[in-house]
Amino acid sequence: MAEKPGSSEVTPEEHYLRRRAFIKNAALFAGTALGVGGALVALSGGKRAEEVAVEGAEVSENALQHNTSPYRVDEPSTSYADITSYNNFYEFGTSKSDPAANAHTLNPRPWRIRIDGEVDVPQTVDVDMLIDEIPLEERIYRMRCVEAWSMVIPWLGFPLHKLLERAKPTDRAKYVAFSTLLDPEQMPGQRRRTLQWPYIEALRLDEAMHPLTQMAVGLYGKRLPNQNAAPIRLVVPWKYGFKGIKYIVSIRLTSEEPRTSWNLAAPGEYGFYANVNPEVDHPRWTQATERRIGDFTRRPTLPFNGYEDEVADLYSGMDLRRYF
Numbered sequence: 001m002a003e004k005p006g007s008s009e010v011t012p013e014e015h016y017l018r019r020r021a022f023i024k025n026a027a028l029f030a031g032t033a034l035g036v037g038g039a040l041v042a043l044s045g046g047k048r049a050e051e052v053a054v055e056g057a058e059v060s061e062n063a064l065q066h067n068t069s070p071y072r073v074d075e076p077s078t079s080y081a082d083i084t085s086y087n088n089f090y091e092f093g094t095s096k097s098d099p100a101a102n103a104h105t106l107n108p109r110p111w112r113i114r115i116d117g118e119v120d121v122p123q124t125v126d127v128d129m130l131i132d133e134i135p136l137e138e139r140i141y142r143m144r145c146v147e148a149w150s151m152v153i154p155w156l157g158f159p160l161h162k163l164l165e166r167a168k169p170t171d172r173a174k175y176v177a178f179s180t181l182l183d184p185e186q187m188p189g190q191r192r193r194t195l196q197w198p199y200i201e202a203l204r205l206d207e208a209m210h211p212l213t214q215m216a217v218g219l220y221g222k223r224l225p226n227q228n229a230a231p232i233r234l235v236v237p238w239k240y241g242f243k244g245i246k247y248i249v250s251i252r253l254t255s256e257e258p259r260t261s262w263n264l265a266a267p268g269e270y271g272f273y274a275n276v277n278p279e280v281d282h283p284r285w286t287q288a289t290e291r292r293i294g295d296f297t298r299r300p301t302l303p304f305n306g307y308e309d310e311v312a313d314l315y316s317g318m319d320l321r322r323y324f
């Protein structure tokens with residue numbers, strides 16, 4: 001248990017789980033005179049959340065223990081302030097500042113997700129239970145919005161396949177559809193007809209099972225703030241940001257390709273696949289370049305958002321202009 005902070009080796013799962021259990025107990029006593037702050041520093045491993053690293057400080061209930069992962073782009077991360085104030089979450093309005101201003105009405109805990117459809121073990125899972133049971137990893141991914149702006153975001157989460165494997169997809173399962181909660185009380189934008197509510201997104205099963213596809217529960221070492229979709233959202237780094245559905249309550253496996261919100265709203269503009277592709281322009285703007293939030297000049301957009309080596313095989317033989 002005497003690991004030094006900053007050691008980023010992958011921790012064997014059993015050791016990791018025991019360590020998490022210890023930290024949980026220790027956290028119960030944080031703020032008392034027991035002086036566990038120092039012990040937490042030594043035990044936190046991987047990247048230390050700032051809240052945990054300060055000797056004697058209170059352990060923020062928002063801090064999440066996690067490992068680092070090899071998936072980290074070699075570019076500076078966008079600031080926490082930008083990631084949490086420049087958002088798309090149409091359930092709160094269409095302006096970038098609406099979610100940060102209004103998403104305090106969300107009620108992300110407790111939170112359950114229903115997994116059903118073409119699975120042998122349909123189930124309802126509690127997000128806090130998942131956070132306890134599945135080791136979290138930090139992954140620093142590029143995120144490219146279809147509107148041609150981008151960020152680099154240090155997400156905390158776990159690969160989606162770990163969740164899907166629990167439900168045991170049947171042989172007929174070919175797609176995975178995700179749904180956001182429908183509740184205009186919490187999300188007043190759902191009273192307006194900007195999209196057909198609830199927001200629905202979907203992936204092919206092989207895309208959903210790909211190791212890069214992540215369920216995110218945190219950001220910069222802490223639980224997701226409401227505007228970034230507390231308590232849980234999807235992150236598919238080689239696709240346009242709209243595939244990364246927020247505030248998920250349902251995951252359904254299907255044999256037919258599901259209809260998705262943006263594709264229903266404007267099929268000529270937003271395809272089912274939505275792979276980042278600098279060669280296929282949006283009908284109203286170029287996708288060849290993008291504006292990284294915080295930068296002054298535009299930069300070229302990379303095929304599959306820079307994840308071509310990992311994912312191009314998923315689409316071999318497909319005409320990516322037709323299946324955009």
Ligand SMILES: Nc1nc2c(c(=O)[nH]1)N[C@H]1C(S)=C(S)[C@@H](COP(=O)(O)O)O[C@H]1N2
Binds near residue numbers: 144
């Ligand atoms: N439910 C829901 N999910 C959503 C959206 C939305 O409006 N509603 N916007 C999408 C779009 S277009 C983008 S770019 C990302 C933005 O995520 P962020 O605000 O956390 O950066 O969320 C995606 N997920």
Ligand SMILES: [Mo]
Binds near residue numbers: 241
């Ligand atoms: Mo987006």
